[in-house]
Amino acid sequence: MDSPPPRATRQKGFDPSNRNGPMTLHRRVLALVALLPLAVCAACAQSRPPDRAAADVGDPATDAAALRALLDDFLAHADVASAHERFWADDLVYTSSDGTRTDKAEILAGLQDGAEDTGPGPRYSGEDVDIRLYGTTAVVAFRLVIAPPEGSGEPVRYNLNTGTFLKRDGVWRAVAWQSTRGAE
Numbered sequence: 001m002d003s004p005p006p007r008a009t010r011q012k013g014f015d016p017s018n019r020n021g022p023m024t025l026h027r028r029v030l031a032l033v034a035l036l037p038l039a040v041c042a043a044c045a046q047s048r049p050p051d052r053a054a055a056d057v058g059d060p061a062t063d064a065a066a067l068r069a070l071l072d073d074f075l076a077h078a079d080v081a082s083a084h085e086r087f088w089a090d091d092l093v094y095t096s097s098d099g100t101r102t103d104k105a106e107i108l109a110g111l112q113d114g115a116e117d118t119g120p121g122p123r124y125s126g127e128d129v130d131i132r133l134y135g136t137t138a139v140v141a142f143r144l145v146i147a148p149p150e151g152s153g154e155p156v157r158y159n160l161n162t163g164t165f166l167k168r169d170g171v172w173r174a175v176a177w178q179s180t181r182g183a184e
Contacts, residue, residue: 056136056167064131067138067165067172075124075144081111089166089173097159097179120149126161136167140174143182158182 070087077083084107088094092104126142141162148154164176 056170058167060133063133063138063167063172067131067140068129070172071126071129071140071142075126078124079111079121081108084108084111087174089168089175092175092177094177095179097181122149123147138165138167138172139163140165144179
């Protein structure tokens with residue numbers, strides 16, 4: 001008597017001849033799992049509110065004029081705390097010409113400490129102002145003129161300053177500042 005044909009055994013692993021078997025189902029599940037994060041990201045991108053920074057991007061000429069006016073007003077009133085409050089961002093990083101690093105809170109505290117009037121101080125102005133706009137970011141570089149009080153006999157001094165400004169909620173403020181002593 002003939003023996004019955006051997007029972008078909010299911011092999012584990014990849015079987016290229018089995019197009020409708022469990023491996024195909026396994027691959028389909030893996031593909032769906034792999035694509036799920038992309039679908040979620042696409043849905044989130046479509047439903048998120050508009051970018052606040054994009055709304056702050058303005059006309060370059062208007063922004064440059066606003067930055068120049070902000071700088072000129074600040075330099076003309078550098079001895080007034082409210083000018084510093086308007087000019088510096090709360091998250092300011094300031095590196096002075098003597099190499100010390102400080103922040104807005106320390107600058108404002110220093111203005112309060114020196115509140116007693118010691119007579120006329122230096123006058124500040126900016127020369128060779130270069131304003132470069134990058135959307136809601138701007139770099140302002142200029143030569144700071146430090147004119148001593150009249151009759152003091154002190155020489156005029158110069159620093160080279162570079163400030164990085166961000167426009168947040170329609171308002172420009174300096175977030176980083178670097179001052180370097182210039183040649184006399």
